[in-house]
Amino acid sequence: MKLYNGGLIITGIVVFLALAFFPFYYNIGKVNAKPEPKLEPAIKMSEKRFGKKQCVEPREFMRREHMVLLNNWRDSVVRDKNRRYSSEASGKTFNMSLQNECMQCHSSKKNFCDKCHTYMAVKPFCWDCHIEPKEKEGSKS
Amino acid sequence: MSMDRRQFLKITGISSILGLGASVASATHPIWMPGVDPDLVSPNAQALTAKRWGMAVDMTKFRSEADIKRVVEACHSIHNVPDFGNNPDGTKNIKDEIKWIWKAKFKQAFPEQATELNEHLEEAPFLVFCNHCDNPACVRVCPTKATFKRDDGAVMMDMHRCIGCRFCMAACPYGARSFNWRDPRPFIKKEKQNRKYPTRTKGVVEKCTFCTERLAVGQMPACVEKAPPGGLVFGDLDDPKSAIRRLVSTRYTIRRKPELGTGPNIYYVIGGR
Numbered sequence: 001m002k003l004y005n006g007g008l009i010i011t012g013i014v015v016f017l018a019l020a021f022f023p024f025y026y027n028i029g030k031v032n033a034k035p036e037p038k039l040e041p042a043i044k045m046s047e048k049r050f051g052k053k054q055c056v057e058p059r060e061f062m063r064r065e066h067m068v069l070l071n072n073w074r075d076s077v078v079r080d081k082n083r084r085y086s087s088e089a090s091g092k093t094f095n096m097s098l099q100n101e102c103m104q105c106h107s108s109k110k111n112f113c114d115k116c117h118t119y120m121a122v123k124p125f126c127w128d129c130h131i132e133p134k135e136k137e138g139s140k141s
Numbered sequence: 142m143s144m145d146r147r148q149f150l151k152i153t154g155i156s157s158i159l160g161l162g163a164s165v166a167s168a169t170h171p172i173w174m175p176g177v178d179p180d181l182v183s184p185n186a187q188a189l190t191a192k193r194w195g196m197a198v199d200m201t202k203f204r205s206e207a208d209i210k211r212v213v214e215a216c217h218s219i220h221n222v223p224d225f226g227n228n229p230d231g232t233k234n235i236k237d238e239i240k241w242i243w244k245a246k247f248k249q250a251f252p253e254q255a256t257e258l259n260e261h262l263e264e265a266p267f268l269v270f271c272n273h274c275d276n277p278a279c280v281r282v283c284p285t286k287a288t289f290k291r292d293d294g295a296v297m298m299d300m301h302r303c304i305g306c307r308f309c310m311a312a313c314p315y316g317a318r319s320f321n322w323r324d325p326r327p328f329i330k331k332e333k334q335n336r337k338y339p340t341r342t343k344g345v346v347e348k349c350t351f352c353t354e355r356l357a358v359g360q361m362p363a364c365v366e367k368a369p370p371g372g373l374v375f376g377d378l379d380d381p382k383s384a385i386r387r388l389v390s391t392r393y394t395i396r397r398k399p400e401l402g403t404g405p406n407i408y409y410v411i412g413g414r
Contacts, residue, residue, distance in 0.1 A: 073182075078299045081291065082182040083357050096182070100337055128342040129300060131221075131334065 035119040038111040046105050050092060056102075057089050067124070070098065098126060103133045110135055187359035191377035193275075193294040194351055195406035196365075197388050198268055202372035209244050209266060215367040216242045216349070221340040223328035239319040241349040242270035242364055250397055251409075267409065268373070270364075271296060271317040271349035272397060275404030279309035279318065288346075294378075294406060295351040305344035314401050318348045351375075378406060 003009065039053075046054040055062060057069070073096040076082040085094045095101040106112040109132040117124065144152075184190075203209055216222070217240075225237040248256065248263040256262045273296045279288050280296060287302035288309055310318045324343045334340075338354065341347050352362035360366075365375045376385035385408075394408040 074301060076182045078297070078301070079289070080182075081184050081188070081293075081353075081357065083185045083188070084183045086181050086183075088178070088181060099339065125342075129339040131336050131339060133336075 035115040037113075037115040038108070039106060054090065054092055056085070056087055056094055061089075070126075099130050107133050108135055109133065185357055185359070189356045189359055189361075191293045192379035193377060193406065194273060194356075195294070195376065195378035195385055195389075195408065196273075196351075196362075197374040197385050197394065197408045197410055199372055199374070199410040200265070200267055201410075201412075202369045203266075203268075204369065206266075208369050208372070209268060212268065212364045212367050212373070213242055213244065215363045218333045219335050219338065219363045221325075221329050221335055221338055222347075223325035223340075224330070225323075225328050237322050239321065239325065239347060241319075241347070242268060245269045251395065253398065253400065254395065268364075269315065269317075269397070270407070271351075272315055272403065272405030272407045273349075273351060275406065276402060278312035278314065278401075278403055282308040282312040284308065291353070293356075295353055295356075296348075297350055297353055298345075298347060300339075300341060300345050300347070303345040305346065307346060309346055314398050314403065315405075318346050320346050 046052070057065075062069070073085065076085075077096050083096055085096045086092070087094065103109070109127070113124075217224075220241060222239050222241055225234045225239070228234050244266045245268075246263065247254070247265045247267055250267045250269050273294055275294075277288075277290055277296050280290050283289075284306060285302045285304055287299045287304070289297055289299065291297050305320065307320055310320060321341050321343050325341055329340060352360070352364075355362060362373075362375055365373045374385045374388055376383040378386055378389070380386055388410065389408045392410050393412060394410050396405045396408055399405060
């Protein structure tokens with residue numbers, strides 16, 4: 001079997017592979033750190049109310065399901081007039097409000113929400129309407 | 142495997158019963174994600190409740206323009222309603238304007254009311270806003286159920302569902318709804334922004350909601366608080382003992398365009414004392 005235009009084809013394949021794998025060898029050796037959302041600057045609300053750091057539900061659950069939980073909270077508040085949520089895990093009661101409850105502890109959108117959302121390239125539209133807390137390092141917003 | 146007719150009918154019968162049972166069970170029990178079970182959520186204990194919220198407006202209690210302006214300002218600042226100001230030629234920018242509660246002349250608010258020999262009434266100012274109708278035309282036409290009637294009578298907006306089709310604006314006979322043609326954020330003065338309430342986004346319709354967020358924490362609507370005493374009376378029209386019901390039952394009141402059958406729940410007290 002004879003390969004016609006062998007030179008051209010092989011060069012083409014080499015160029016294609018070089019281009020296709022460019023992102024991989026370009027990033028070799030570069031650190032690609034996992035996102036680490038932070039509660040900074042401060043946990044105010046939960047410490048004042050419960051005397052300790054108190055998540056709505058356990059961290060693993062929130063990491064996996066927070067978007068579902070927020071969607072259900074939203075429907076429950078807007079359509080069914082509910083405002084209180086008692087935690088399944090801890091039994092503590094929370095006000096179902098992104099602006100007035102969640103962000104009182106997770107007081108920095110930049111250090112918390114955006115950390116993972118940017119990494120994962122997801123763009124939730126919460127903040128088109130809801131007002132994010134003022135970004136201030138280490139002080140109350 | 143061989144099967145006789147009798148066995149075959151038995152198996153199909155049992156499996157269809159099981160299938161029906163499962164579909165009934167899944168239809169009556171909505172699937173909830175863990176952690177957001179309906180048993181876990183409840184309204185605030187201090188929330189104000191009613192069977193049919195309504196408002197009575199007595200314009201004779203408003204002594205000056207400032208009284209009216211204060212009420213409008215209170216509502217609009219608390220709900221982050223943008224101010225688009227004037228056009229370059231100095232006229233009001235009515236195309237972009239967003240309003241929840243505003244001042245209208247009697248002849249605009251009640252066009253079907255005769256004012257013969259009482260022409261000064263035509264120009265008299267009246268506060269108008271969403272009528273929270275019993276039979277709201279806006280709710281009927283909304284294709285996404287973004288606007289809906291709550292069981293306490295308030296006609297509410299779910300901004301998350303609004304697709305901006307503006308059917309509701311065409312349906313509402315009171316012009317109570319405004320469309321966000323532009324991103325409202327830059328037109329809300331930073332110092333006036335209420336950080337406890339969301340803004341809206343471009344492409345949704347908004348209107349008065351009877352301050353559902355305030356009712357939920359046991360507060361009266363913002364306009365009622367800021368109005369002169371007795372100017373705006375808010376309460377449960379279905380409760381015979383409520384102040385609003387006694388007022389509406391004893392004084393002469395009119396409603397806006399009741400002949401259209403929308404059943405407006407805002408009553409205008411006519412004839413001061």
